[in-house]
Amino acid sequence: MLMTSSTLPTRERIIRAAGKLFHGEGIRAVSVDAVAEKAGVTKRTLYYHFRSKDDLIAAYLDTRDQPNLALFQRWFAETEGDVADKVASLFSNLARAARHPEWKGCGFLRTSVELVNLPGHPAITIGRAHKKRVEDWLFSAFTEAGVGENALQLARQVILLLDGSFAVVLLHRDPSYMEAAADAASRLIRTALPGSAAIDRLPVPDYL
Amino acid sequence: MLMTSSTLPTRERIIRAAGKLFHGEGIRAVSVDAVAEKAGVTKRTLYYHFRSKDDLIAAYLDTRDQPNLALFQRWFAETEGDVADKVASLFSNLARAARHPEWKGCGFLRTSVELVNLPGHPAITIGRAHKKRVEDWLFSAFTEAGVGENALQLARQVILLLDGSFAVVLLHRDPSYMEAAADAASRLIRTALPGSAAIDRLPVPDYL
DNA sequence: TCGTGTATATTCACTGGTCAGTATACATCA
DNA sequence: TGATGTATACTGACCAGTGAATATACACGA
Structure with a gap:
C-alpha cells in the first residue's frame, strides 16, 4: 500500500468517495465507475478492496x-x-x-x-x-x-x-x-x- | 384502441402494470421493458402513450x-x-x-x-x-x-x-x-x- | 548484501448484459 | 385518407464485474 503521510489508505478513500456520492445522489444513481473516479482509483482497484457494489454500500453505511x-x-x-x-x-x-x-x-x-x-x-x-x-x-x-x-x-x-x-x-x-x-x-x-x-x-x- | 369489453384501455393497463412493478420493486429497479411486458404491450406502444419513463412514473403516482x-x-x-x-x-x-x-x-x-x-x-x-x-x-x-x-x-x-x-x-x-x-x-x-x-x-x- | 519468493496493491482493457429511447412500417377505423 | 394505435427490430450509452499483467514491500536464505 503505497502512500505518503498526507493520503488516506486506498480503502478509506474509496469509502469516503462512495459516501459522498451515494448519499448525495442515491445508491442506484451512482455507478461503481463514478466512485472509482472520485476516489482517484481504477475500478479494478476498487474491486480489489470490495467484493461487489453491495459490499461497498454496506461498508459505506457501516462508517455512518x-x-x-x-x-x-x-x-x-x-x-x-x-x-x-x-x-x-x-x-x-x-x-x-x-x-x-x-x-x-x-x-x-x-x-x-x-x-x-x-x-x-x-x-x-x-x-x-x-x-x-x-x-x-x-x-x-x-x-x-x-x-x-x-x-x-x-x-x-x-x-x-x-x-x-x-x-x-x-x-x-x-x-x-x-x-x-x-x-x-x-x-x-x-x-x-x-x-x-x-x-x-x-x-x-x-x-x- | 382495439379492445373488448373485458379489457382495460391500453393506457390504463400500462399504468396498472407500472404501479404493481414500481411499487413492488422500486422505480429504478424496474425497466420500461418490464412494465411493457407486464402490461402485455410492446415497449413502442408504451412510448406511444407516455413520453418517457419519468412521465410514466408521474402518471403512476397520480393514480395513487x-x-x-x-x-x-x-x-x-x-x-x-x-x-x-x-x-x-x-x-x-x-x-x-x-x-x-x-x-x-x-x-x-x-x-x-x-x-x-x-x-x-x-x-x-x-x-x-x-x-x-x-x-x-x-x-x-x-x-x-x-x-x-x-x-x-x-x-x-x-x-x-x-x-x-x-x-x-x-x-x-x-x-x-x-x-x-x-x-x-x-x-x-x-x-x-x-x-x-x-x-x-x-x-x-x-x-x- | 544480494537475490528470490510471496502476498499485497494497482493498472488497462475488456465482456456480457441491460437500459431508455427510436426508426420504420403495418394495421384499424372514422 | 388520415389519425390512432401497435409491432419488430434497432441504437448508443452505460454498467457491474473480470482477465491478465504489472508494480511494490517485505521476509529470508546464501
Whole structure:
C-alpha cells in the first residue's frame, strides 16, 4: 500500500468517495465507475478492496453508524434542561442541518428504500442495527430520567418522530416540520416525567 | 384502441402494470421493458402513450393520490369515538396493511427517495401535493373537533407520525411501531381537545 | 548484501448484459 | 385518407464485474 503521510489508505478513500456520492445522489444513481473516479482509483482497484457494489454500500453505511449516534449524544449532552428539552434539541439541531441545501435526509432510511426489493441485503441489516442503537440509547436516557415503564414506548415514539422528520423534510424541503416534531416529542416525554408538567401544574385536590 | 369489453384501455393497463412493478420493486429497479411486458404491450406502444419513463412514473403516482386519501377518510369515518380515536384507527388500519408480506411502505415517500438527485421531477411535486392534501384534511378534522389554533401543529405532528411509521416499519418490518404511533397521536390530540381527557380525568378540585 | 519468493496493491482493457429511447412500417377505423 | 394505435427490430450509452499483467514491500536464505 503505497502512500505518503498526507493520503488516506486506498480503502478509506474509496469509502469516503462512495459516501459522498451515494448519499448525495442515491445508491442506484451512482455507478461503481463514478466512485472509482472520485476516489482517484481504477475500478479494478476498487474491486480489489470490495467484493461487489453491495459490499461497498454496506461498508459505506457501516462508517455512518457510530458518528451518527455520537452526534445525537453530543447534541443531547450539550443541551441544558430536562430530558424533554434534550430530546427537543435533537430535532432543532436536525432542523439546522436540514436547512443546508446539500442535506439529503437519513442515509439508513434512504438505503432501505432503495434496496426494498432485496430484503436480505447486508446494508439493510446495518440500517436496522443503527436505528435500534439509537432507540436503545433513548430508552436508557428515558429510564434514567425516571419515566418508568413508559421508557420503551417513548423511545419508539421519538424514533417515529425522528424518522418521520427525515422523510417529511426530504419530501417538502421544509425543516420547520422538525420543530413540530420537537414539540410533539417533548410533550409526550413531559407527560410521562415524574414531575409531569401537564398534570402537576393543575392544583392538587384537597383530599390527596 | 382495439379492445373488448373485458379489457382495460391500453393506457390504463400500462399504468396498472407500472404501479404493481414500481411499487413492488422500486422505480429504478424496474425497466420500461418490464412494465411493457407486464402490461402485455410492446415497449413502442408504451412510448406511444407516455413520453418517457419519468412521465410514466408521474402518471403512476397520480393514480395513487385520490384512492389513498379516500382510504384514510373511510377508515376515519368508520371509526367510533372522538377525533383521537379516529386518528388512532388510521394507524391500526395501516398496521393491519403492513402485516401483509407484500406491503412496501408509502409510494410517495419512496419515490421522493429514489428521485432525490432530481429535485424538480414531476413525481416529487405530485408526492408533495398528496401529503399536503392529507395534512389539510387532518387540519379540517381537527378544526371541526374544536382544537382551535392547535389544528395546524397537530396535523403536522400526525403527518410526522404517519410518515415515520411508513419509514420505520419499512426498515424494521415490525408493524407494532404503528401502535406506538397511534398512542402518540391520540395523546397529542386529546391534550388539545376542549374536554381534554389528560386533564379532565383528574378529579376537579373543590374550589373550581 | 544480494537475490528470490510471496502476498499485497494497482493498472488497462475488456465482456456480457441491460437500459431508455427510436426508426420504420403495418394495421384499424372514422 | 388520415389519425390512432401497435409491432419488430434497432441504437448508443452505460454498467457491474473480470482477465491478465504489472508494480511494490517485505521476509529470508546464501
